[in-house]
Amino acid sequence: MLTEIRIAGFGGQGVILAATVIGKAAAIFQGAYATMTQSFGPEARGGSSSAQVVLSDTPILYPYITQPDVLVVMSQEAYTRFSPELKAGGILITEQELVRVDQIPEGARVYAVPATRLAEELGRRVVLNIVMVGFFCAVTGLLEPDAVRKAVADSVPPNMRKLDLDAFDKGFEYGKTAKVNGKHECEPVPSMENV
Amino acid sequence: MLTEIRIAGFGGQGVILAATVIGKAAAIFQGAYATMTQSFGPEARGGSSSAQVVLSDTPILYPYITQPDVLVVMSQEAYTRFSPELKAGGILITEQELVRVDQIPEGARVYAVPATRLAEELGRRVVLNIVMVGFFCAVTGLLEPDAVRKAVADSVPPNMRKLDLDAFDKGFEYGKTAKVNGKHECEPVPSMENV
Numbered sequence: 001m002l003t004e005i006r007i008a009g010f011g012g013q014g015v016i017l018a019a020t021v022i023g024k025a026a027a028i029f030q031g032a033y034a035t036m037t038q039s040f041g042p043e044a045r046g047g048s049s050s051a052q053v054v055l056s057d058t059p060i061l062y063p064y065i066t067q068p069d070v071l072v073v074m075s076q077e078a079y080t081r082f083s084p085e086l087k088a089g090g091i092l093i094t095e096q097e098l099v100r101v102d103q104i105p106e107g108a109r110v111y112a113v114p115a116t117r118l119a120e121e122l123g124r125r126v127v128l129n130i131v132m133v134g135f136f137c138a139v140t141g142l143l144e145p146d147a148v149r150k151a152v153a154d155s156v157p158p159n160m161r162k163l164d165l166d167a168f169d170k171g172f173e174y175g176k177t178a179k180v181n182g183k184h185e186c187e188p189v190p191s192m193e194n195v
Numbered sequence: 196m197l198t199e200i201r202i203a204g205f206g207g208q209g210v211i212l213a214a215t216v217i218g219k220a221a222a223i224f225q226g227a228y229a230t231m232t233q234s235f236g237p238e239a240r241g242g243s244s245s246a247q248v249v250l251s252d253t254p255i256l257y258p259y260i261t262q263p264d265v266l267v268v269m270s271q272e273a274y275t276r277f278s279p280e281l282k283a284g285g286i287l288i289t290e291q292e293l294v295r296v297d298q299i300p301e302g303a304r305v306y307a308v309p310a311t312r313l314a315e316e317l318g319r320r321v322v323l324n325i326v327m328v329g330f331f332c333a334v335t336g337l338l339e340p341d342a343v344r345k346a347v348a349d350s351v352p353p354n355m356r357k358l359d360l361d362a363f364d365k366g367f368e369y370g371k372t373a374k375v376n377g378k379h380e381c382e383p384v385p386s387m388e389n390v
Contacts, residue, residue: 020233023233026235027235028239028240033234033235034234034236035232035233035234035235036232036233036235037232037233037258038218038231038232039222039228039229039230039255039258040218040221040223040230040231041229044219044222044223045222059236060234061259062257062259063232063234063258064256064257064258064259
């Protein structure tokens with residue numbers, strides 16, 4: 001069982017840290033396997049940032065993803081570039097105020113969160129990535145919230161720990177509310193078998 | 196043309212940052228392509244840390260490495276685990292005081308640097324990873340030193356920038372001296388074609 005995730009946005013949004021937290025939560029705190037691959041290249045020079053995470057219950061032989069089960073986009077450019085790759089029936093998560101979804105990928109469930117604004121409400125826009133992680137956690141149901149909170153605490157500097165945990169909680173609560181409101185369907189994403 | 200690099204050690208040595216700096220230097224500051232893959236799994240729970248970097252002059256289709264051209268090890272466990280994978284004729288770089296090389300892999304060139312001690316001479320043991328990067332840069336000849344210095348400056352917090360650049364220079368000078376002393380051969384590692 002294998003789940004492919006892509007997280008993309010622009011430089012400075014903390015895409016890599018978000019991906020690292022998800023991988024760490026799955027592998028170190030939940031006993032699964034995970035890889036995180038970061039590509040540097042022309043896109044990086046242009047200010048884009050993208051990371052690939054593979055979660056699995058067995059060792060991962062191929063860490064590159066082809067069709068993500070879950071796509072998290074924090075910029076319009078990332079949405080335009082990567083949304084065609086989303087697996088049919090996959091989950092698309094967007095930063096609500098930065099991404100306009102003009103066409104919903106086939107069979108996809110779409111969840112939007114104003115992560116930047118929620119981070120600003122906490123006083124530091126920089127934690128928007130961890131708000132996204134909290135929201136991701138609520139809407140996908142892929143990870144144990146406690147494992148993710150541990151991974152957050154383990155991945156950020158001590159002086160940012162409380163703020164980032166608050167950011168996680170804020171994104172998570174927002175995701176749960178979205179669910180209660182019935183705005184979005186919210187079954188956990190099925191883990192996909194990759195052959 | 197493709198060069199595969201593995202960097203491994205134990206948690207807290209900054210393995211991932213060292214790998215990121217190398218990838219960033221190649222791709223963002225030298226116009227090449229690079230990927231960095233980090234695996235989380237049982238090893239990570241046990242305190243080991245390992246990263247794979249692929250450098251290429253064309254987009255990278257497969258970011259996992261099979262036989263590194265260059266292996267950098269900062270712990271005995273990492274040496275034991277990964278040295279059998281080193282490509283024949285590859286380069287092995289070790290943290291001199293943490294790794295005892297009991298058997299030189301076939302045709303390998305071996306370079307050792309007391310990175311922890313050099314970092315301590317700068318007042319902060321934590322920069323040993325960037326000392327390793329400087330040494331790597333001198334003995335492999337794979338990257339432009341100026342590109343790596345930019346990548347270092349770009350990858351560490353502002354308050355650590357000067358110290359990390361000093362660490363880079365210290366490792367680089369040590370690597371150049373090793374060369375002058377004739378203790379090690381020092382031709383640049385050939386980029387390997389991967390089919």
